[in-house]
Amino acid sequence: MTREPLIELRGVCKSFGDKVILDHIDLSIYRGEALVIIGPSGTGKSTVLRAIAGLIPIDSGEIYIKGKRRLGLIEDEEDSLRISLVFQQAALFDSLTVEENVGFFLYQHSKLPCEKIRELVEEKLEVVGLRGIGDRYPAELSGGMRKRVSFARAIMSNPENPQDNPEVLLYDEPTAGLDPIASTVIEDLVRHLQRTPGGCDTYVMVTHQQSTIRRTADRIVFLYDGKIQWQGSYAEIDTTDHPMVRQFFSASVRGPIKVID
Structure with missing residues (x-):
C-alpha cells in the first residue's frame, strides 16, 4: 500500500528577480521521517522550508498538505497540519522572558489560564533540558541555550485543542555558529524530540554541517542549481558515485559544483 505524503511539492x-532559486522541485515528506536537505550555500535550501511553511508564495507548481492543495500563504487558509519552523538565529523576542517566548503561541491563541500555560512551558523546557530558566531573558543565555528554547517553543502544544499541536518541525541550520560540543547537544536533542512523547516525530532540516547530516538524517536530498540532484539514505553518502555528492563531502574545489569567490 502506497503511503500518502504529509507534504508534497509538485513542480514548485x-x-x-532574475535569479531562479527553485526550478520545478518535486519533493514528498512522510510521517515519521527525518529528511535533511543539503547543498552549497545560496542554492535555495531555506527557500524550500519557507515554501513548505507557507511563509512565501511560490511562482508556479503546487503544494499539498495531507493531500489537499494549499492555495495561498499560511495566513490565507487553515492547513490541516500545524508546521513549526525553527529559525537559524532562534528568533526569540528579546523583550520577553524565556517562559513568555516558549508560551507565546498559547498566550496568543488559547484560552488557557496563565498558570496552566506556565506549567506547560516548564514541561517543554524540561524536554529540552532547560528546566527552571523561565524567568531569564534571551540575552542571558548562550547560543546553544537559545536554540533549545526555540525548540521548546516549536513543540508547544495545546491540550485543549490537539489540532494546534505541531506535526512537522522545520529546522533551518540548527547547529550553525555552534562549537562541536554544542552542535552535538543540538543534534542529540533533534533526535530526542523525534522519539519522545510531547515532541514531534517528523522533521525537515536544512544544514551543511557534516556531523549534523550524519547524526540527524534518515533521508537526504541534495539541492543545487535550483534542482534536486540526488537523494538517498545517510548510509549512501559514503558509497554513491554521484560527482556532486562526492565533491560536497570531500570539500573539494574541483568538480561540477561551481566555487563562488
Missing part, C-alpha cells in the same frame, strides 16, 4: 518554482 521560485525566483527572486
Whole structure:
C-alpha cells in the first residue's frame, strides 16, 4: 500500500528577480521521517522550508498538505497540519522572558489560564533540558541555550485543542555558529524530540554541517542549481558515485559544483 505524503511539492518554482532559486522541485515528506536537505550555500535550501511553511508564495507548481492543495500563504487558509519552523538565529523576542517566548503561541491563541500555560512551558523546557530558566531573558543565555528554547517553543502544544499541536518541525541550520560540543547537544536533542512523547516525530532540516547530516538524517536530498540532484539514505553518502555528492563531502574545489569567490 502506497503511503500518502504529509507534504508534497509538485513542480514548485521560485525566483527572486532574475535569479531562479527553485526550478520545478518535486519533493514528498512522510510521517515519521527525518529528511535533511543539503547543498552549497545560496542554492535555495531555506527557500524550500519557507515554501513548505507557507511563509512565501511560490511562482508556479503546487503544494499539498495531507493531500489537499494549499492555495495561498499560511495566513490565507487553515492547513490541516500545524508546521513549526525553527529559525537559524532562534528568533526569540528579546523583550520577553524565556517562559513568555516558549508560551507565546498559547498566550496568543488559547484560552488557557496563565498558570496552566506556565506549567506547560516548564514541561517543554524540561524536554529540552532547560528546566527552571523561565524567568531569564534571551540575552542571558548562550547560543546553544537559545536554540533549545526555540525548540521548546516549536513543540508547544495545546491540550485543549490537539489540532494546534505541531506535526512537522522545520529546522533551518540548527547547529550553525555552534562549537562541536554544542552542535552535538543540538543534534542529540533533534533526535530526542523525534522519539519522545510531547515532541514531534517528523522533521525537515536544512544544514551543511557534516556531523549534523550524519547524526540527524534518515533521508537526504541534495539541492543545487535550483534542482534536486540526488537523494538517498545517510548510509549512501559514503558509497554513491554521484560527482556532486562526492565533491560536497570531500570539500573539494574541483568538480561540477561551481566555487563562488
